[in-house]
Amino acid sequence: xxxxxxxxxxxxxxxxxxxxxxxxxxxxxxxxxxxxxxxxxxxxxxxxxxxxxxxxxxxxxxxxxxxxxxxxxxxxxxxxxxxxxxxxxxxxxxxxxxxxxxxxxxxxxxxxxxxxxxxxxxxxxxxxxxxxxxxxxxxx
Amino acid sequence: xxxxxxxxxxxxxxxxxxxxxxxxxxxxxxxxxxxxxxxxxxxxxxxxxxxxxxxxxxxxxxxxxxxxxxxxxxxxxxxxxxxxxxxxxxxxxxxxxxxxxxxxxxxxxxxxxxxxxxxxxxxxxxxxxxxxxxxxxxxx
DNA sequence: CTTCCTGCAAAGCATTTGCATCCAT
DNA sequence: ATGGATGCAAATGCTTTGCAGGAAG
Numbered sequence: 654x655x656x657x658x659x660x661x662x663x664x665x666x667x668x669x670x671x672x673x674x675x676x677x678x679x680x681x682x683x684x685x686x687x688x689x690x691x692x693x694x695x696x697x698x699x700x701x702x703x704x705x706x707x708x709x710x711x712x713x714x715x716x717x718x719x720x721x722x723x724x725x726x727x728x729x730x731x732x733x734x735x736x737x738x739x740x741x742x743x744x745x746x747x748x749x750x751x752x753x754x755x756x757x758x759x760x761x762x763x764x765x766x767x768x769x770x771x772x773x774x775x776x777x778x779x780x781x782x783x784x785x786x787x788x789x790x791x792x793x
Numbered sequence: 794x795x796x797x798x799x800x801x802x803x804x805x806x807x808x809x810x811x812x813x814x815x816x817x818x819x820x821x822x823x824x825x826x827x828x829x830x831x832x833x834x835x836x837x838x839x840x841x842x843x844x845x846x847x848x849x850x851x852x853x854x855x856x857x858x859x860x861x862x863x864x865x866x867x868x869x870x871x872x873x874x875x876x877x878x879x880x881x882x883x884x885x886x887x888x889x890x891x892x893x894x895x896x897x898x899x900x901x902x903x904x905x906x907x908x909x910x911x912x913x914x915x916x917x918x919x920x921x922x923x924x925x926x927x928x929x930x931x932x933x
Numbered sequence: 934c935t936t937c938c939t940g941c942a943a944a945g946c947a948t949t950t951g952c953a954t955c956c957a958t
Numbered sequence: 959a960t961g962g963a964t965g966c967a968a969a970t971g972c973t974t975t976g977c978a979g980g981a982a983g
Contacts, residue, residue, distance in 0.1 A: 669957090671963065691947080706965040711948060727867045731973080732947065746915050755913050765902070766924055773895050774929030775886050782922045784906055789914030809982085811938065831972080846940040851973060871948080872972065 666720040673705045677713045678722070678737075686754050687726055687734035690714055726754075744781065748788035755788070806860040813845045817853045818862070818877075826894045827866055827874035830854055866894075884921065888928035895928070 659678045663670040680693045694710045697703045714735050717723040726734045726745075736754065746755040762780065770777035799818045803810040820833045834850045837843045854875050857863040866874045866885075876894065886895040902920065910917035 669962075671956090673964070689947090704965090708949075708966075709964055712964085715949095744909075746910060746913055746917075748915070755915070757909060757913070762905070769884075769897060770886060770924055770926055773886055773897075774932075775888070775895070775924070775926045776932055777886075777924050777926035779926070780922065780924040782920065784910055784915070784917050784920040786910055786915045786917040786919070792914075792916055809937075811981085813939070829972090844940090848941075848974075849939055852939085855974095 662722055666722065668716060668720060668722075673709050674713050674717075676703055676705060677710060678717070681723060681735065681737045684736065687724075687736040689732045689734055691732075693735075745783045746788075747783060747785045748791055751788065751791050753788050753790075757782075802862055806862065808856060808860060808862075813849050814853050814857075816843055816845060817850060818857070821863060821875065821877045824876065827864075827876040829872045829874055831872075833875075885923045886928075887923060887925045888931055891928065891931050893928050893930075897922075 659675060659682060660670045662678070663674060668674065676697055677693060680697055681688065684693075690707065690710045693714075694705065694707045697705050697710075714723060714725075718725045718735065722738060723735045724738050726736070736756075744757045744760060746757060747753075748755075760782075762782065766777050766780045799815060799822060800810045802818070803814060808814065816837055817833060820837055821828065824833075830850045831847065833854075834845065834847045837845050837850075854863060854865075858865045858875065862878060863875045864878050866876070876896075884897045884900060886897060887893075888895075900922075902922065906917050906920045
């Protein structure tokens with residue numbers, strides 16, 4: 654993804670596109686799965702021309718999450734993982750072996766959700782589905 | 794739930810039903826929603842006739858979770874929550890205001906899950922749905 | 934006796950915060 | 959100048975672990 658597009662994502666949500674924030678976003682956009690704050694930080698640190706503090710990575714991820722730019726998952730019990738949002742609404746397929754995460758971009762569950770929620774007096778505002786299993790590669 | 798039944802749940806999974814483990818289980822069975830390790834511990838401590846260490850609560854919850862007696866959720870970002878499993882397979886309704894958790898005991902999503910997973914080459918082994926919204930009480 | 938369990942206190946670790954400095958407007 | 963952003967280090971808070979004493983069979 655071009656830097657221009659990444660910058661646009663920030664500006665759109667009223668986030669000042671600082672060097673560090675763009676760096677975090679760029680790093681996330683290279684990651685097909687999800688990554689922890691520390692992982693992203695280490696990768697950026699490894700490049701001598703990019704300096705950034707771990708606290709800034711945390712602050713940035715929290716901000717991006719709050720504004721809907723990144724997802725925050727917590728499958729690995731003790732550490733939170735982040736990934737760039739692809740679309741507004743989607744679900745996840747998780748591979749139990751290699752921990753690959755596939756984002757599903759189709760969701761036709763709307764009706765079912767309303768029905769189930771209504772049955773318990775709930776007004777549903779969001780839903781999230783996670784399917785765990787083995788990916789094609791790990792199956793073979 | 795009777796103590797006998799609780800004890801049975803432990804014995805069935807080859808867990809020695811010690812006083813502390815039963816206490817944790819009994820405390821969990823009184824909790825309609827989910828609770829953190831510290832919350833359960835404080836409640837048990839409050840009763841002068843029950844002594845238990847926080848570490849033991851953590852160890853017990855981890856064990857029970859591993860053996861499928863309790864669920865471990867992590868909605869509240871920083872603290873893990875536990876709740877007694879009702880059935881083998883179920884989903885959750887979460888109230889965004891009061892944090893009540895309702896366990897759905899019906900799941901008619903089987904076909905959908907297989908279809909979606911298969912489309913991406915996955916062999917699904919488990920799935921989890923969480924629906925967030927406002928419960929009847931918080932809506933009014 | 935031997936094995937597993939528990940309590941306490943001491944780590945461990947991810948995450949947050951205080952504060953001085955820096956940067957952009 | 960002024961308000962936000964950052965880096966570093968210190969603090970926080972949940973969770974785990976080491977170890978000595980205990981309970982159970």
